Amino acid sequence: MQPMNMYMVPNQGIPGFPPGLEYLTQVDQLLIKQKVELIEALAGFESNNKYEIRNSMGQNVFYAVEENDCLTRQCCGPLRSFTIRILDNFGQEIITVSRPLKCMSCFFPCCLQELEIQAPPGNTVGYVLQQWHPFLPKFTIENERREPVLKLQGPFCGWSCLPDVDFEILTMDEVSIGKISKQWTGLLREAFTDSDNFGIQFPMDLDVRMKAVMIGACFLI
DSSP states (O other), rough: OOOTBBBOOOOOOOTTTTTGGGGGGGGGGGEEEOOOOOOHHHHHOOOOOOEEEETSSSSSEEEEEEEOOOHHHHHHHOOOEEEEEETTTOOOOEEEEOOOOOOOOOTTTSSSOEEEEESSSOEEEEEEEOOOOOSSOEEEEEEEESSSEEEOOOTTTTSSSSEEEEEEEEEETTOOOEEEEOOOOOOOHHHHHOOOEEEEEEHHHHHHHHHHHHHHHHHOO
């Protein structure tokens, strides 16, 4: 018998959809919850991040684990390059998220953040590219052909001085169709760890490839 908080996603292929993403056709929101590491909370030692991805009923539908080396984590902190592997409840890798080491300063517009999302591994489905702006965090969502399809825009204040932060998901015509929300996790947790909770809301009929890219965008944010 499976635990009550785990949803065993049926492993049945749907023609036209990348294998492993079939469940995303059934959801219009997800919660990404970072697991707090004890050593990081007590000693401030940066560890590889682990996440649970849940549906609106609180059931775990995917897991995400970061792959990185200790030196990169300690020296580069949140700016580090990483590979995040997203697994279903059967332990099969269905999405790979890759970020190269880039500069985060608005004074270096030639070296902005970017992310590549593959689903399944080896099959690119989209990219997230930071757009230069002196005040606003802005990103462009591209499909596998590097064509812009959506935009992502955060608030003027950024993510450092508000308890809850919303990033609007916009069409290329600036119509809001959803959001990614960073949720307040409490003063002590914010102070002593980099643990985050993110909620994603998108249209039910959004292409599953773009839903996978939105999951990847959370890790870039």
